[in-house]
Amino acid sequence: MFKKKNETSQSRLPGHIAVIMDGNGRWAKAQGKPRIFGHKAGMDALNRAAVHASRRGIQAMTVYAFSTENWSRPMDEVKFIMSLPIDFYSKYLPILKAENIQIRMTGEREAMPKATLDAIDRAMEETRENDGMILNFAMNYGGRRELVLAMQAIAKAGLPAEEITEELISQHLQTAFLGDLQDPDLVIRTSGELRLSNFLPWEAAYSELYFTETAWPDFDEGALDAALEDYASRDRRFGGL
Numbered sequence: 479m480f481k482k483k484n485e486t487s488q489s490r491l492p493g494h495i496a497v498i499m500d501g502n503g504r505w506a507k508a509q510g511k512p513r514i515f516g517h518k519a520g521m522d523a524l525n526r527a528a529v530h531a532s533r534r535g536i537q538a539m540t541v542y543a544f545s546t547e548n549w550s551r552p553m554d555e556v557k558f559i560m561s562l563p564i565d566f567y568s569k570y571l572p573i574l575k576a577e578n579i580q581i582r583m584t585g586e587r588e589a590m591p592k593a594t595l596d597a598i599d600r601a602m603e604e605t606r607e608n609d610g611m612i613l614n615f616a617m618n619y620g621g622r623r624e625l626v627l628a629m630q631a632i633a634k635a636g637l638p639a640e641e642i643t644e645e646l647i648s649q650h651l652q653t654a655f656l657g658d659l660q661d662p663d664l665v666i667r668t669s670g671e672l673r674l675s676n677f678l679p680w681e682a683a684y685s686e687l688y689f690t691e692t693a694w695p696d697f698d699e700g701a702l703d704a705a706l707e708d709y710a711s712r713d714r715r716f717g718g719l
């Protein structure tokens with residue numbers, strides 16, 4: 479019996495999706511608007527995608543909100559981006575709470591502005607009891623930095639070389655709190671670039687990759703369904719035959 483065209487059984491659904499939300503600036507520029515207009519639209523698209531992913535049964539969604547390299551952008555753009563969690567908290571937190579979504583953060587808190595961290599901490603605290611989809615914000619995050627920090631922690635523990643295993647390294651990554659969901663089954667990148675840009679290099683070693691020309695602000699429920707349908711059609715081998 480063939481499944482109906484757009485039916486994705488639960489078993490063929492990724493448990494954890496990771497999203498590089500790219501194309502916000504170019505999307506704004508194409509409309510003659512400033513880049514920050516695109517970041518604001520990107521925030522609205524993020525809420526829409528998170529609610530839809532949660533309703534489709536996705537268990538964890540990690541989004542690349544700000545990379546360690548993004549600090550080199552113009553100061554006014556960084557300042558605006560750092561205000562988005564505050565805006566998101568007031569505009570979307572009630573919606574995510576009603577969806578039983580749990581907000582988490584992955585990355586280095588130190589360099590983040592206090593007001594930004596306060597909004598994120600409030601969002602995490604107010605959704606801590608939720609047991610639905612985990613919405614994990616990779617923020618001030620870089621994959622190689624994450625690996626350096628893990629290796630530094632392992633070195634400081636003074637462990638003998640034979641005790642350094644893949645499991646031990648995974649346990650020392652900033653994503654360790656995700657447990658069995660730590661490795662994304664599917665990585666989605668919007669806006670046409672065909673690279674991972676230092677996003678989850680260890681965790682995504684066996685992930686299916688999905689690229690779309692669609693800019694992030696235009697990546698709606700139908701676009702997410704198309705990515706999930708494509709994933710369901712793939713035959714994952716994890717390095718085997």
Ligand SMILES: CCc1cc(N2CCCCCC2)n2ncc(-c3ccc(F)cc3)c2n1
Nearest residue numbers: 499520521543544559562563566598601615
């Ligand atoms: C500080 C980096 C950043 C960038 C950003 N953008 C800009 C980048 C791409 C598109 C999405 C919109 N968003 N959107 C929501 C948040 C957010 C983060 C944590 C939280 F608890 C609540 C909301 C966010 N954070």
